[in-house]
Amino acid sequence: EAQVTQNPRYLITVTGKKLTVTCSQNMNHEYMSWYRQDPGLGLRQIYYSMNVEVTDKGDVPEGYKVSRKEKRNFPLILESPSPNQTSLYFCASSWKSAYEQYFGPGTRLTVT
Amino acid sequence: GESVGLHLPTLSVQEGDNSIINCAYSNSASDYFIWYKQESGKGPQFIIDIRSNMDKRQGQRVTVLLNKTVKHLSLQIAATQPGDSAVYFCAARGSGNQFYFGTGTSLTVIP
Numbered sequence: 001e002a003q004v005t006q007n008p009r010y011l012i013t014v015t016g017k018k019l020t021v022t023c024s025q026n027m028n029h030e031y032m033s034w035y036r037q038d039p040g041l042g043l044r045q046i047y048y049s050m051n052v053e054v055t056d057k058g059d060v061p062e063g064y065k066v067s068r069k070e071k072r073n074f075p076l077i078l079e080s081p082s083p084n085q086t087s088l089y090f091c092a093s094s095w096k097s098a099y100e101q102y103f104g105p106g107t108r109l110t111v112t
Numbered sequence: 113g114e115s116v117g118l119h120l121p122t123l124s125v126q127e128g129d130n131s132i133i134n135c136a137y138s139n140s141a142s143d144y145f146i147w148y149k150q151e152s153g154k155g156p157q158f159i160i161d162i163r164s165n166m167d168k169r170q171g172q173r174v175t176v177l178l179n180k181t182v183k184h185l186s187l188q189i190a191a192t193q194p195g196d197s198a199v200y201f202c203a204a205r206g207s208g209n210q211f212y213f214g215t216g217t218s219l220t221v222i223p
Contacts, residue, residue: 004155033211042201042215043156050209058210090155097209098144098163103155 002027004104006091012110013081021076021107023091031094032074033058033101034066036087043090049074050097081111114139114206118214126222131189133217135202140183142212144205147176147187149198150216156201159187189219197221 004025013019025032033048035058045058049068063085065077074093078085088108092101119134137145143164148156162169162176162185169176175188189196199216206212 031209035213040215043203043213045211045213048209048211056208056210059212092155098205100146100158100161101156101211102158103148106155 002102004091004093004102006089006104006107008107009105010108012112014112015082016080019078019081019109021078021089021091021109023074023076023104024072025074025091025093025102026072027093027095027102028071029093029095029102030071031097031099031101032068033092034064034074034076035090035092036060036085037090037106038087046076046089048097081109083111085109086111114142114204114210114212116202116204116212116214118200118202118217120217121215122218122220124220124222125192127194128191131187131192131196131219133187133189133200133202133219135185135187135214137183137185137202137204137212139204139206139212140180142183142204142206145176145178145185146203147174148201148203149196150201151198159200192219192221194221194223 034046035043047066049055091104094101146161147159203213
């Protein structure tokens with residue numbers, strides 16, 4: 001089944017404790033992206049990747065890192081999480097950027 | 113910066129009626145637009161897309177209209193059903209392969 005998977009689905013952590021949210025797709029897509037969703041603000045793009053070893057900042061990249069060492073994986077790293085990073089995070093992928101994006105189920109992160 | 117906005121945060125329609133959800137974007141260089149549906153507790157789901165070289169595109173019960181002159185697009189849902197109740201987002205590809213999403217319109221279908 002074609003899908004985008006994210007782990008974990010739920011995470012509660014404390015300020016400053018490094019964490020990684022994994023994202024994997026099995027569709028051989030070139031374009032992958034991370035978004036955060038906050039009430040009243042909609043979806044905002046954090047980082048995106050056009051292909052392996054190619055990543056670019058989105059609208060809200062501060063406090064986040066990403067890597068794209070393999071085509072299927074695109075982890076989101078929070079080196080020192082802060083409470084303002086409490087949010088619902090979505091990973092998405094598409095064949096290329098101007099094509100339908102498939103979204104993962106979301107990761108709800110709470111930073112206390 | 114670039115932005116995408118939806119005109120109404122909520123919309124209620126009677127079952128069987130047509131629904132129209134509107135969206136405006138700011139970047140005249142945007143060349144690709146998508147409509148998504150998001151049900152509670154789930155990730156956004158693709159509905160339909162349109163490229164800037166088109167004015168209209170139709171799918172099953174859905175039509176997207178693009179007016180590049182006024183930087184506006186709309187999603188029309190024909191014969192709206194209770195299963196169409198969800199939040200609808202438009203998104204635009206701006207400069208450099210970055211995407212901008214609207215804040216969403218919550219559609220409620222009244223049986």
